[in-house]
Amino acid sequence: MMWMWARWLDRRDDESGDVPGWVLITVMTAGLVGVLWAIAGSQLSAMLRQALQSVSG
Incomplete structure (x- = not known):
């Protein structure tokens, strides 16, 4: 009975995580x-250019 408890505690501390889930999140974010x-690349570039020009004077 004690060995079952020790195995459960050992598994509980395993921090390998859910690798396929993290890969899916990373791929979906990318x-x-x-x-x-x-879709909005040119607009984002124009906004960035305008912001940098307003800061630099």
Whole structure:
């Protein structure tokens, strides 16, 4: 009975995580950024250029 408790405690401390879940989140985030950049890239560049010009004078 004690060995079962020790194995459960050992598994509980395993911090390997859910690797496929993190990979999916990373891929979906990169895809979302890619889609937004494709749709609004020129507008985002213009906004950045305008902001940098207003700061530099």
